[in-house]
Amino acid sequence: MGFEFVKKIPTTEEIIEQYPSSEDMKEVKAQRDREISEILTGTSDKFLLIIGPCSADHPDPVLDYVGRLAAVQQKVADKLLIIPRIYTNKPRTTGEGYKGMMHQPDPEKDPDMVAGLIALRQLHLKAIAESGLTSADEMLYPENHTYLADLLSYVAIGARSVENQQHRLTVSGIDIPAGMKNPTSGDLNVMLNGVYAAQHGHVFKYQGWQVKTSGNQLAHTILRGSVDSQGKSIPNYHYEDLSTLAALYSERMLDNPACIIDTNHANSNKMFSEQPRIASEVLHSRRLSPDIRNLVKGLMIESYIEEGSQKPGEHIYGKSITDPCLGWDDTYRLIMNIADNV
Numbered sequence: 001m002g003f004e005f006v007k008k009i010p011t012t013e014e015i016i017e018q019y020p021s022s023e024d025m026k027e028v029k030a031q032r033d034r035e036i037s038e039i040l041t042g043t044s045d046k047f048l049l050i051i052g053p054c055s056a057d058h059p060d061p062v063l064d065y066v067g068r069l070a071a072v073q074q075k076v077a078d079k080l081l082i083i084p085r086i087y088t089n090k091p092r093t094t095g096e097g098y099k100g101m102m103h104q105p106d107p108e109k110d111p112d113m114v115a116g117l118i119a120l121r122q123l124h125l126k127a128i129a130e131s132g133l134t135s136a137d138e139m140l141y142p143e144n145h146t147y148l149a150d151l152l153s154y155v156a157i158g159a160r161s162v163e164n165q166q167h168r169l170t171v172s173g174i175d176i177p178a179g180m181k182n183p184t185s186g187d188l189n190v191m192l193n194g195v196y197a198a199q200h201g202h203v204f205k206y207q208g209w210q211v212k213t214s215g216n217q218l219a220h221t222i223l224r225g226s227v228d229s230q231g232k233s234i235p236n237y238h239y240e241d242l243s244t245l246a247a248l249y250s251e252r253m254l255d256n257p258a259c260i261i262d263t264n265h266a267n268s269n270k271m272f273s274e275q276p277r278i279a280s281e282v283l284h285s286r287r288l289s290p291d292i293r294n295l296v297k298g299l300m301i302e303s304y305i306e307e308g309s310q311k312p313g314e315h316i317y318g319k320s321i322t323d324p325c326l327g328w329d330d331t332y333r334l335i336m337n338i339a340d341n342v
Contacts, residue, residue: 186226
């Protein structure tokens with residue numbers, strides 16, 4: 001048999017019992033969940049900014065970064081709602097490389113999934129306690145969502161996962177916004193099919209149970225660009241792309257039409273320094289068209305303390321060990337510019 005069963009993974013209940021959230025944290029999350037929902041449903045004119053490192057690596061710089069975001073949030077509270085990216089799972093195209101904190105709580109040591117689940121929960125708990133901000137994470141493994149379900153205010157479904165049945169069905173049962181990215185092929189109908197499935201109820205197997213879900217009306221789209229058959233990146237954040245998506249939403253009659261624009265990945269051809277320019281163009285498109293303004297509810301930006309990226313083991317504080325990110329100074333200027341132009 002090809003599987004070696006290494007160790008038993010604790011249940012969600014066991015992990016949460018060891019590392020519970022406080023009543024204050026629950027109140028913070030409930031308030032932020034309401035504010036985010038109001039933005040996505042159109043009852044608030046604020047703009048979402050889902051921002052942070054490509055992947056969370058070490059707790060200290062991540063918490064430092066989130067604390068900086070919290071200070072900026074106070075300055076732009078009338079215009080923006082900031083959701084820190086604390087991504088603890090990292091999809092890998094070839095299966096090689098750092099797979100995130102859940103796999104390796106220490107990027108330089110062997111995988112330890114039990115220690116990883118504890119580490120990621122502790123990190124999200126500390127982020128709320130120290131900053132007053134609840135965060136976003138990527139739902140790479142649907143069966144693990146419950147380990148963080150009481151702490152997160154946003155989940156993203158990646159380009160490689162959006163066609164997966166279990167991801168779509170799981171989103172239909174969660175009670176926070178879920179952004180579903182277009183697949184790497186760029187097919188917008190695949191993404192919209194995912195949103196449709198997530199907004200409706202289903203019966204399926206989940207964590208050893210037959211479950212029934214009621215649908216998630218806050219499921220929405222994320223445009224992240226695509227890749228053609230030759231591996232060339234094709235952006236989809238331009239005015240024409242946003243107009244097309246608005247028209248498709250109208251045809252589908254989906255609940256709460258909403259889109260987040262990912263300023264990195266194939267939209268920037270992974271040229272992280274292009275993100276401010278892309279953000280500026282998206283904001284300009286919103287000013288030109290009421291339909292686009294009503295559709296585009298926010299931006300997703302990859303940013304950390306130090307600009308660029310490094311290899312694991314180089315030990316530069318606050319520098320990404322996966323995809324390169326904007327540095328803090330550029331990030332601060334970008335956030336303030338977005339606040340001035342939404």
